[in-house]
Amino acid sequence: MIDHSAxxxxxxxxxxxxxxxxxxxxxxxxxxxxxxxxxGCAHxxxxxxxxxxxxxxETGSFDLAVLDVNLDGVASFPIAEQLIARNIPLLFATGYGVDGMDPRFSDIPTLQKPFFFSDLERVVSQALEGA
Incomplete structure (x- = not known):
């Protein structure tokens, strides 16, 4: 599943x-x-x-965030709102597809689980380009 030929x-x-x-x-x-x-991500x-x-x-220093939509039964949307308020690009990772997404975040790139290396690379690029 992982293609190490970045x-x-x-x-x-x-x-x-x-x-x-x-x-x-x-x-x-x-x-x-x-x-x-x-x-190639540094950290x-x-x-x-x-x-x-x-x-x-709220307090961390990040260039990008990857959020699972469902964190042990709790939606990660408040985390996304905080990141957006701080102008930190993000993407969602979910096994639910678009059905599990809040329409307020329809413009945020989504990585569908399970995913391949190339999928992650593509969605990271999309998130950074949209920032």
């Missing part, structure tokens, strides 16, 4: 990124951390709880 252009464009990942599934969090590092912080994610969104 191209040089992507590595250059993502090389200084500090990324916040808020994902309650440990294996998915580790996969995202590895894949984001593989595309990836993975948090698994809503409260920790909200605090990081």
């Amino acid at each position: 191209n040089t252009k992507s590595e250059r464009s993502f090389e200084h990124l500090r990324v916040l990942v808020v994902e309650d599934e440990a294996l998915v969090g580790m996969l995202l951390e590895d894949m984001l590092s593989d595309i 990836v912080e993975v948090l698994s709880r809503f409260a920790d994610g909200l605090q990081a969104a």
Whole structure:
């Protein structure tokens, strides 16, 4: 599932990124951390709880955030609102597809689980271009 052949252009464009990942599934969090590092991101912080994610969104220094839509039964939309207020680009990761999305966030790029390396790279680029 992971294609480790990230191209040089992507590595250059993502090389200084500090990324916040808020994902309650440990294996998915580790996969995202590895894949984001593989595309060249400089630092990836993975948090698994809503409260920790909200605090990081309020005070952390990140260039991009990846939010699981459902964090142990709690929607991550308040975290997204905080990131948007701080002009931090974000993307959602979800297994629910568009049906699980709040219409207020229809312009935020969404990564459909399960995903491939190329999907993540594409959606990260979309999130950064839309910022």
